[in-house]
Amino acid sequence: EDQVTQSPEALRLQEGESSSLNCSYTVSGLRGLFWYRQDPGKGPEFLFTLYSAGEEKEKERLKATLTKKESFLHITAPKPEDSATYLCAVQDRGFQKLVFGTGTRLLVSP
Amino acid sequence: DVKVTQSSRYLVKRTGEKVFLECVQDMDHENMFWYRQDPGLGLRLIYFSYDVKMKEKGDIPEGYSVSREKKERFSLILESASTNQTSMYLCASSLRAPGNEKLFFGSGTQLSVL
Known part of the structure; x- marks a missing residue:
């Protein structure tokens, strides 16, 4: 059975304080790993798809990376508007x- | 841009009522999905459909049914609503083509069953 575990559950950062979110997964054969952003009261919004180990994708202050067992979402110099829940x-x-x-619920304070 | 529209933003129903949640997408996507989202449990797949009149059970289909009579419309039906079906319901659609499977979500329907 496919499983996805994200950590931490919640993360509080100061504006400009870079950090990473983790997504560990178990799957028999990976077709794709997806990252989504979800704002309160809204549906998830697509960010990235990664298909193979070693692949990286970037969008503004976000960078997603993939290994055979986990993915990281790196947030560089975050701003308050990056506050959201990030889903893998x-x-x-x-x-x-x-x-x-x-x-992972991310809160970025000014 | 792809638009997935869910008919109601908030819905309050009584136990035992039959409830219909409607979803329409405007980008000719083959696949459509219904998820429910609960705190601490994440998004769980209820039903999905690869094509018109086709449906597949997801991980938690009990107490639900679906209908897809037209390609753009996917309905979720709660035959007899119960309090444990209080949740945020999210509809999504996607293309079937490899490399284009990303889901586009609607804004969700917050259903309360009293």
């Missing part, structure tokens, strides 16, 4: 569905 999900080969982790 995996897709197994042969399936269309995504399995989600429970997310």
Whole structure:
């Protein structure tokens, strides 16, 4: 059974204080690993897809990396508007569905 | 931009009522999904559909059914609502083509069953 574990559950940063979020996964054959951002009261919004170990993708202050067992979402010099819940999900080969982790709630204080 | 529209933002129903949650997408996506989201449990897949009139059970289908009569519309039905079905319900859609499986989500329906 596919499993996704995210840590920490919650993270509080000062503006400009860089950090990383972790997503550990167990899957029989990885088709893709997805990162989403979710603001309160809204649906998740797509950020990145990673397909193979060693792959990296960047968007503004966010950088996602992938190994065979985990993915990291690095946040460089965060701003208050980066405050949100960040969700990780995996897709197994042969399936269309995504399995989600429970997310990391990020709060960036000015 | 892809738009996934859920018919209600907030819904309050009574135990035993039949509840319909509607979802419409405007980008001709083959796949559509219904998830529920609960604190500490994350998003859990209820049902999904690869095509019109096709449906597959997800991880927690008990107490739910779905209908997909048209490609753009995917309905979630609670046959007899119970208090443990109080949750945020999220609809999503995606293309079937490899490399394009990212999900596009609606804004969600917060359902309260009293």
